[in-house]
Amino acid sequence: MAKQKAPALEQLPLTALKGVGERLALTLQKLGLHYVQDVLFHLPLRYLDRTRISPIGQLQLNTSVMIQGRVLSTQITYGRRRSLVVQLEDDSGVVCLRFYHFSGHQKDKLQQGVLLRCYGEPRLGRSGLEFYHPEYDYIDEANATQLEQRLTPIYGLTDGISQQRMRAIVEQAVDLIHQNPPDEYLPAEYNRRFQCESLVEALQSVHRPEKGAALNLLMEGLHPSQKRLAFEELLAHFLVRRKLHQQAAAQKAPTLKMDKALQQQFLNSLPFSLTAAQQRVAKEIQANLGSGKPMLRMVQGDVGSGKTLVAALAALCGVSSGYQVAVVAPTEILAEQHFHNFSGWLENLGLRVAWLVGKLTASKRRAALESIASGEAQVVVGTHALFQQDVSFHSLGLAVIDEQHRFGVDQRLSLRQQNSKGEIPHQLVMTATPIPRTLAMTAYAELDYSLIDELPPGRTPVNTVLVTQARREQVIERIRAACSEGKQAYWVCTLVEDSESLAAANAEETAALLRENLADLNIGLVHGRLKASEKEAVMKAFKAAELHLLVATTVIEVGVDVPNASLMIIENPERLGLAQLHQLRGRVGRGEVASHCVLLYGEKLSEQARSRLQVLRETNDGFLVAERDLQLRGPGELLGTRQTGEMQYRVADMLRDEHMLQEVNALGEQFLRHQAAVAEKLIARWVGEREQYSLV
Numbered sequence: 001m002a003k004q005k006a007p008a009l010e011q012l013p014l015t016a017l018k019g020v021g022e023r024l025a026l027t028l029q030k031l032g033l034h035y036v037q038d039v040l041f042h043l044p045l046r047y048l049d050r051t052r053i054s055p056i057g058q059l060q061l062n063t064s065v066m067i068q069g070r071v072l073s074t075q076i077t078y079g080r081r082r083s084l085v086v087q088l089e090d091d092s093g094v095v096c097l098r099f100y101h102f103s104g105h106q107k108d109k110l111q112q113g114v115l116l117r118c119y120g121e122p123r124l125g126r127s128g129l130e131f132y133h134p135e136y137d138y139i140d141e142a143n144a145t146q147l148e149q150r151l152t153p154i155y156g157l158t159d160g161i162s163q164q165r166m167r168a169i170v171e172q173a174v175d176l177i178h179q180n181p182p183d184e185y186l187p188a189e190y191n192r193r194f195q196c197e198s199l200v201e202a203l204q205s206v207h208r209p210e211k212g213a214a215l216n217l218l219m220e221g222l223h224p225s226q227k228r229l230a231f232e233e234l235l236a237h238f239l240v241r242r243k244l245h246q247q248a249a250a251q252k253a254p255t256l257k258m259d260k261a262l263q264q265q266f267l268n269s270l271p272f273s274l275t276a277a278q279q280r281v282a283k284e285i286q287a288n289l290g291s292g293k294p295m296l297r298m299v300q301g302d303v304g305s306g307k308t309l310v311a312a313l314a315a316l317c318g319v320s321s322g323y324q325v326a327v328v329a330p331t332e333i334l335a336e337q338h339f340h341n342f343s344g345w346l347e348n349l350g351l352r353v354a355w356l357v358g359k360l361t362a363s364k365r366r367a368a369l370e371s372i373a374s375g376e377a378q379v380v381v382g383t384h385a386l387f388q389q390d391v392s393f394h395s396l397g398l399a400v401i402d403e404q405h406r407f408g409v410d411q412r413l414s415l416r417q418q419n420s421k422g423e424i425p426h427q428l429v430m431t432a433t434p435i436p437r438t439l440a441m442t443a444y445a446e447l448d449y450s451l452i453d454e455l456p457p458g459r460t461p462v463n464t465v466l467v468t469q470a471r472r473e474q475v476i477e478r479i480r481a482a483c484s485e486g487k488q489a490y491w492v493c494t495l496v497e498d499s500e501s502l503a504a505a506n507a508e509e510t511a512a513l514l515r516e517n518l519a520d521l522n523i524g525l526v527h528g529r530l531k532a533s534e535k536e537a538v539m540k541a542f543k544a545a546e547l548h549l550l551v552a553t554t555v556i557e558v559g560v561d562v563p564n565a566s567l568m569i570i571e572n573p574e575r576l577g578l579a580q581l582h583q584l585r586g587r588v589g590r591g592e593v594a595s596h597c598v599l600l601y602g603e604k605l606s607e608q609a610r611s612r613l614q615v616l617r618e619t620n621d622g623f624l625v626a627e628r629d630l631q632l633r634g635p636g637e638l639l640g641t642r643q644t645g646e647m648q649y650r651v652a653d654m655l656r657d658e659h660m661l662q663e664v665n666a667l668g669e670q671f672l673r674h675q676a677a678v679a680e681k682l683i684a685r686w687v688g689e690r691e692q693y694s695l696v
């Protein structure tokens with residue numbers, strides 16, 4: 001009997017696996033998993049090390065561990081917040097587990113003497129090292145010494161599937177891998193380079209790490225197999241983005257020519273002249289706009305470098321040629337600010353500026369939609385409300401998207417509707433997140449790149465100082481003094497946990513304390529738990545100088561311009577990345593007076609953390625800050641802070657893998673030129689049909 005060839009895993013439906021019925025298959029589809037091969041490329045998000053139990057007496061701060069011990073006591077305490085505190089004891093010591101959210105049932109089950117295995121990272125708490133909301137299992141006496149043999153992979157899930165179930169499915173897929181190995185698309189030298197025998201081996205070793213495999217490397221994403229896979233993934237994403245770029249170049253766009261007289265009139269109306277960098281970038285943009293092919297360009301510029309003005313010039317160019325221009329901001333407050341600026345600049349020239357945000361009343365909204373549809377509105381400023389389906393432009397020629405990392409590629413693309421002449425609007429995205437160039441070339445390979453590398457003259461750099469919490473009272477006095485001179489200040493609370501509700505609680509507490517200490521000041525509070533309208537009301541009051549001090553979590557809006565605010569306190573800055581701190585600091589230093597940023601650090605600041613913060617003292621240059629952050633921290637969150645909606649990587653990490661990018665880009669260009677079919681397959685494997693990447 002002829003041996004039947006096993007079906008290729010890329011065509012084998014998931015229902016071929018044991019325990020996967022139609023219903024589970026549908027659930028798995030939500031994760032983009034359709035075929036067995038997709039499961040193989042559904043890579044672990046991270047690993048848990050359940051191969052060894054750490055002695056409680058040897059716990060280290062912020063190091064993930066598994067401990068095992070008996071419950072010594074369980075009680076509810078009423079400190080600043082009600083919490084359930086469980087003391088766990090082993091031969092070497094005792095540690096507290098603390099829960100802010102818990103049920104009566106949970107408390108009852110955690111009886112004295114019960115044996116628990118508990119996973120988590122100890123942090124500094126009231127009683128010393130504590131575990132906050134750790135995961136835990138009850139252990140039978142019989143299993144007390146049984147441990148996992150390998151690292152436990154943790155997979156991305158969706159509603160309707162558990163971690164265990166997912167692991168069982170992946171296990172089956174891995175069992176099938178030798179029967180019908182996925183194709184190798186990378187030149188063979190790359191396997192050698194990453195010390196892998198094959199793609200199969202790489203996949204196998206990430207899903208099923210060998211016993212005794214280099215645990216730390218795997219945990220940190222630095223195992224050769226992970227690098228091999230990350231390289232391929234970066235390549236696939238690069239290819240997809242370059243393809244978008246090529247597709248765009250093949251399309252038609254309106255030819256937009258600047259009305260020089262109008263431009264001159266506009267420039268004359270400004271109280272300053274453009275910086276050289278603004279002029280250069282404006283020229284780059286105008287060259288695109290006049291080319292007849294859709295522009296896809298990103299403008300990067302540090303906070304305060306004057307991106308809005310560059311956008312206004314682009315808008316003027318669109319309007320000059322009789323087309324409409326959309327300007328999209330990530331929040332209503334920013335949209336309002338842009339609306340204010342644009343109407344101030346353009347209505348003087350006889351142009352009509354409209355605005356569209358979610359909060360408009362029905363009648364105002366209808367009026368705005370009508371003026372957009374009729375073409376009466378020449379420039380339309382708004383939020384993502386502009387992406388909605390009922391918004392139809394008469395003749396959209398250009399979309400400007402500000403602070404683009406708040407939007408997903410999919411949203412951006414939804415503005416690329418053809419007009420009646422079959423033309424695609426130009427697109428300009430502006431971002432203040434400083435990203436080193438190679439990184440930008442990969443992360444945004446579908447975009448051309450312009451850099452405003454100069455600040456307008458006459459800015460006084462923000463003076464940044466490091467102050468210990470021990471001198472908190474002096475800092476509070478400083479706020480009192482500044483506000484009594486009519487200045488305004490921010491107090492930024494950082495995340496304690498990766499939890500918006502804890503952060504909000506913390507900010508509330510801080511605001512309450514500051515209100516006690518600074519009773520004669522008006523103090524406002526914003527955090528992520530407030531309704532959008534509440535947030536906005538507070539921001540508005542602050543802008544109107546009705547509030548002296550604004551206490552905020554890190555949600556304070558990117559780009560908000562309150563020139564009168566000249567003092568910012570950032571509490572526990574060591575918890576944030578430098579790039580994020582720099583962004584925050586950019587909220588001050590916008591007015592005439594010298595501005596100050598106080599980094600109010602916690603008591604136990606490590607030498608390394610201190611030298612990291614020193615970078616902010618030394619420079620106000622966002623790109624330098626980003627580069628130093630990269631050097632100091634290696635893996636970071638520069639791109640990680642990009643919001644949902646943006647493509648997620650499975651194994652790659654743009655920053656950690658930055659050293660590979662140049663090669664990824666070069667190999668990618670080669671594939672596009674000489675191996676287009678393989679490029680397609682790579683894209684299908686890693687990006688699949690995730691539609692945010694499809695153009696129009």
Ligand code: ADP
Pocket residue numbers: 272273274275278301302303304305306307308309432456457559561
């Ligand atoms: P960002 O790049 O952070 O978006 P903005 O566009 O908000 O910066 O500009 C910050 C401030 O600098 C604004 O008040 C703007 O009017 C001002 N500005 C922009 N360009 C210049 C310039 N060439 N000279 C002086 N001030 C400028």
Ligand code: MG
Pocket residue numbers: 307308402559
């Ligand atoms: Mg801006």
